Amino acid sequence: MATVIDGKAVAQTIRSEIAEEVRALSQKYGKVPGLAVVIVGNRKDSQSYVGMKRKACAELGIKSFDIDLPEQVSESDLIKQVHQLNVNPDVHGILVQLPLPKHINEEKVLSEISLGKDVDGFHPLNIGKLAMKDRDPLFLPCTPKACIELLSRSGVSIKGKKAVVVGRSNIVGLPASLLLLKADATVTIVHSRTTQPESIIREADIVIAAAGQPMMIKGSWIKPGAAVIDVGTNAVDDPTKKSGYRLVGDVDFEEASKVAGWITPVPGGVGPMTVTMLLHNTLEGAKRCFEKNH
Numbered sequence: 091m092a093t094v095i096d097g098k099a100v101a102q103t104i105r106s107e108i109a110e111e112v113r114a115l116s117q118k119y120g121k122v123p124g125l126a127v128v129i130v131g132n133r134k135d136s137q138s139y140v141g142m143k144r145k146a147c148a149e150l151g152i153k154s155f156d157i158d159l160p161e162q163v164s165e166s167d168l169i170k171q172v173h174q175l176n177v178n179p180d181v182h183g184i185l186v187q188l189p190l191p192k193h194i195n196e197e198k199v200l201s202e203i204s205l206g207k208d209v210d211g212f213h214p215l216n217i218g219k220l221a222m223k224d225r226d227p228l229f230l231p232c233t234p235k236a237c238i239e240l241l242s243r244s245g246v247s248i249k250g251k252k253a254v255v256v257g258r259s260n261i262v263g264l265p266a267s268l269l270l271l272k273a274d275a276t277v278t279i280v281h282s283r284t285t286q287p288e289s290i291i292r293e294a295d296i297v298i299a300a301a302g303q304p305m306m307i308k309g310s311w312i313k314p315g316a317a318v319i320d321v322g323t324n325a326v327d328d329p330t331k332k333s334g335y336r337l338v339g340d341v342d343f344e345e346a347s348k349v350a351g352w353i354t355p356v357p358g359g360v361g362p363m364t365v366t367m368l369l370h371n372t373l374e375g376a377k378r379c380f381e382k383n384h
């Protein structure tokens with residue numbers, strides 16, 4: 091049976107470490123880190139994620155700036171907001187919750203975020219630096235960083251291992267493969283056009299599942315003893331739940347946990363760590379800013 095990696099517990103440990111550092115910064119500089127969380131429209135999932143981020147800020151002593159814009163906001167008004175946050179000295183991190191409404195060009199908006207405040211790591215220049223050998227972006231994207239942190243805190247070494255990433259999205263699959271590559275894994279990306287994904291996944295010592303397909307990866311696809319990090323957060327109907335749905339990962343946990351060496355659950359795996367890495371990035375951004383102005 092696999093060791094189940096308790097993302098919630100690891101996240102809690104790191105959050106206490108961050109809270110401690112926030113206290114120290116506030117004593118030293120008389121200032122606290124600030125995170126602006128921008129949400130456009132009222133998608134239920136986005137509101138729930140944004141709520142978690144703002145709540146976590148409050149718990150750690152990070153000041154959150156809540157910007158809620160209507161679905162119909164124009165691209166230029168959203169960009170104006172971003173510019174205001176860029177020059178606000180109390181804001182050290184800016185997060186624009188994705189996805190944005192269709193009439194807004196996401197890449198254009200993300201490109202306007204000041205590089206030093208890009209705590210999501212989604213600015214094209216930060217992504218570019220992530221892709222370059224011997225270069226580092228100012229911020230690592232939160233979910234891929236969460237995956238690596240969960241592996242290293244579980245004692246899973248990456249160097250020289252065969253890693254397979256399932257999914258090639260800009261926010262998870264692609265940057266996760268780049269991070270694994272930087273950590274000296276041999277990396278393969280499996281995606282929707284890959285023929286026979288299972289035979290490739292079965293070779294992997296490390297699997298990062300980020301396809302957004304509920305329970306797509308079966309137990310028989312997993313190499314015995316592999317480390318399986320499940321990024322999937324898929325809502326499936328469940329009439330037995332008060333909400334009417336439950337969350338499942340991209341991995342069939344029941345089956346895979348009998349074969350894997352390590353596995354993350356959904357919920358309670360990567361999700362809480364993603365939010366924690368955002369807070370960590372905000373702390374780093376604030377530290378750099380305080381030190382520079384001191």
Ligand SMILES: Nc1nc(=O)c2c([nH]1)NC[C@@H]1CN(c3ccc(C(=O)N[C@@H](CCC(=O)O)C(=O)O)cc3)C=[N+]21
Pocket residue numbers: 138139142185186187188189210232233323337356357358359360361362363364365
């Ligand atoms: N600019 C931007 N940055 C993001 O980081 C970003 C985003 N946009 N858009 C959407 C995705 C999704 N995402 C999650 C965060 C936390 C959980 C999380 O904490 N999930 C809990 C369960 C939550 C629940 O019960 O509903 C868990 O897995 O245990 C999941 C998913 C961040 N994203």
